[in-house]
Amino acid sequence: MASALFAEGVYKLFKTWTALNLAVENLWGGVDSEDKRDWFVGVVVEYYEKNGQRTDPFDVEQILEQVMSDEFSTILEDDSAYQIAQTLSRMYTECLTNKSTIIDNLRAKQSSRPTGHSYWVLSMRFAMDAVREKNKFPPHVGVSREYDTSRGSLVLNCLNAC
Known part of the structure; x- marks a missing residue:
């Protein structure tokens, strides 16, 4: 046992x-x-x-x-x-x-x-795809994510050649 x-x-x-x-x-x-x-x-x-x-x-x-x-x-x-x-x-x-x-x-x-982590990872993938599409970033352009503790929100940044 x-x-x-x-x-x-x-x-x-x-x-x-x-x-x-x-x-x-x-x-x-x-x-x-x-x-x-x-x-x-x-x-x-x-x-x-x-x-x-x-x-x-x-x-x-x-x-x-x-x-x-x-x-x-x-x-x-x-x-x-x-x-x-x-x-x-x-x-x-x-x-x-x-x-x-x-x-x-x-x-x-x-x-x-709840199983929030899986949801969060999936949401981040969709969010980064949406940022790329909205800003017309080609697929090879990286988008980074970071948590802004002062605002309590997630910030997505373009990494190269935006």
């Missing part, structure tokens, strides 16, 4: 990991990116099952970084692998004692929020 609970927790935690979600949604791991994410969950669960309480969060962090690099062509520079590894270790310890506080929090968080 603890193993199934931990596997659920790893899956739910990975669904909150921005870097991994971007890699999957943008197919940085190829057309089978979702399958790779599921495989990635299995790798982590198996590693914890094999090493038990001897599992070192530093080793887990290195595994996370390596898989993200090898399978999703993503170099993590945001300290997220460290944060995920620390959460995984706490979650594993909880599961060993039949507690599920972290997993319960992940469940609540995921059931209460």
Whole structure:
């Protein structure tokens, strides 16, 4: 039971990991990116099952970084692998004692929020296409996006030869 609970927790935690979600949604791991994410969950669960309480969060962090690099062509520079590894270790310890506080929090968080990130990425693609069309930018002209915190809005900029 603890193993199934931990596997659920790893899956739910990975669904909150921005870097991994971007890699999957943008197919940085190829057309089978979702399958790779599921495989990635299995790798982590198996590693914890094999090493038990001897599992070192530093080793887990290195595994996370390596898989993200090898399978999703993503170099993590945001300290997220460290944060995920620390959460995984706490979650594993909880599961060993039949507690599920972290997993319960992940469940609540995921059931209460819409799948906004996918919608946002899709909306950004349409918005950038609309900016190109409105301003008659050819397809090869880049459009960047940035968040203007002073106005609380998204700003789209032409990158070259506008």
